[in-house]
Amino acid sequence: MISALLFGLLTGVLLCSTFGTVFFSLVQTSVDNGFRDALKIVTGVIVCDAIFVFFAIYGTSMLPDIPGFEKWVALAGVLFLGALGLVSIFRGRPKLAYPKTRVGNFFYYFTTGFLLNGLNPVNFISWVALASYVRSSLQYSHEQVLVFFAASLVSVFLSESLIAYFAKKFQKAFTPRRILVFNRVTGIVFLGIAGQLFYKVFVAQALP
Numbered sequence: 001m002i003s004a005l006l007f008g009l010l011t012g013v014l015l016c017s018t019f020g021t022v023f024f025s026l027v028q029t030s031v032d033n034g035f036r037d038a039l040k041i042v043t044g045v046i047v048c049d050a051i052f053v054f055f056a057i058y059g060t061s062m063l064p065d066i067p068g069f070e071k072w073v074a075l076a077g078v079l080f081l082g083a084l085g086l087v088s089i090f091r092g093r094p095k096l097a098y099p100k101t102r103v104g105n106f107f108y109y110f111t112t113g114f115l116l117n118g119l120n121p122v123n124f125i126s127w128v129a130l131a132s133y134v135r136s137s138l139q140y141s142h143e144q145v146l147v148f149f150a151a152s153l154v155s156v157f158l159s160e161s162l163i164a165y166f167a168k169k170f171q172k173a174f175t176p177r178r179i180l181v182f183n184r185v186t187g188i189v190f191l192g193i194a195g196q197l198f199y200k201v202f203v204a205q206a207l208p
Contacts, residue, residue, distance in 0.1 A: 001143070001144060001147055004134075004140060004144040004145075004147045004148040004151070005147055005148070005151045006151075007134075007138075007148060007151075008147065008148040008149065008150065008151025008152040008154075008155065009151045009152070009154070009155045010155075011130065011148075011151075011152045011155070012151065012152040012153065012154065012155020012156040012157075012158075012159060013155055013159050015126070015152070015156055016155075016156055016159035016160055016163070020120075020193070021084075021116050021120070021189070021190060021193055022041070022045055022113065022116050022117060022160065023163060024186040024189050024190070025041060025084075025112065025113070025116055025186075026038050026041055026042065026160060026163050026164045026167065027163065027164070027167040027186075028088070028183060028186050029041055029109065029164070030163075030164040030165075030167035030168045031167055031168070032183075034168060035164055035165055035168040037105070037109050038109075038164035038167070038168070039161060039164060040105075040106055040109035040110050040113070041109050041110070041112055041113035041116075041164075042113060042157060042160045042161055042164060043110055043113065044109065044110040044111060044112060044113025044114035044115075044116075044117070045113040045114065045116070045117045045156070045160060046153060046156065046157050047110075047114060048113070048114045048117040048118045048123075049117060049123070049127070049153055049156060050153060051118075052118075052123060052124045052127040052128075053127055053131075053149045053152075053153065055124075055128075056124075056127040056128045056130070056131040056149075057131055057145060057146070057149065071201055071202070075201075075202075076119050078194045078197055078198045079194075080115055080116075080119050082190070082191060082194045084116075084187070084190045085186075085187040085188065085189075085190030085191035085194060086187065086191070087187070088183045088184065088186045088187030088190060089183070089184050089187035089188065089191075090187075120197065121201075127149075130149075130152075131145065131149075134148055
C-alpha cells in the first residue's frame, strides 16, 4: 500500500509538470483575478480527472458507443482552445485589479478547468494507460489501484494549487505591460495546442 501511495503522489506531480493549457490558465487567472478564482479552475480539473479515473478503473463499457466520438471531442477542444487563445491575445491591456471572489463566478471558472481538461483526449488516454500499467506491469490489487489513483488525484490538486498560489505571490512582478505580454503568449500557446490537436486527430490520421 505504501508503494502504491508514494507512486501515486509522484505520478500526480509528473502529470502537472508539463506546461499545458491548465498550467497557463492557472497562472493567468491567479495573476489577473487572484488565487481563489484559480482554485476554482483546479476544482474543475480535479472533478474531470476523477470522472476519468472512475472509467479508467471500472472500464469504458458504460460509455455510449458514438461513432467518431473522439473526433467530436477533439473538435470541441480545438474550438474551445482556439476561442480562449483569441480572447487572451485580443482582450487588450489588463488592469491590475483583483476583484473579490463571488459565488456567481464559480461556475465560469469551474467549467473552464473542467473543459480545459476534459476536451483534450490525451488526458483520458493517460489515465487509462496508467490503470493498465499498474494492473498488468506492477500487479496492483484493486485496493492498491484505488490508493494509487486517490494519491494521484490529491497530488494533482496540491501541485496545481501550489502553481496558482505562487503565481499570485509573485503578482508584483507582473506590471500591466508584462501581464499583457504574458496573456498574449498564453493565447499563442492555446492556439498552438489547438493546432497540434487538430493536426493529430484530423490531419495525421488521414495521411497514408
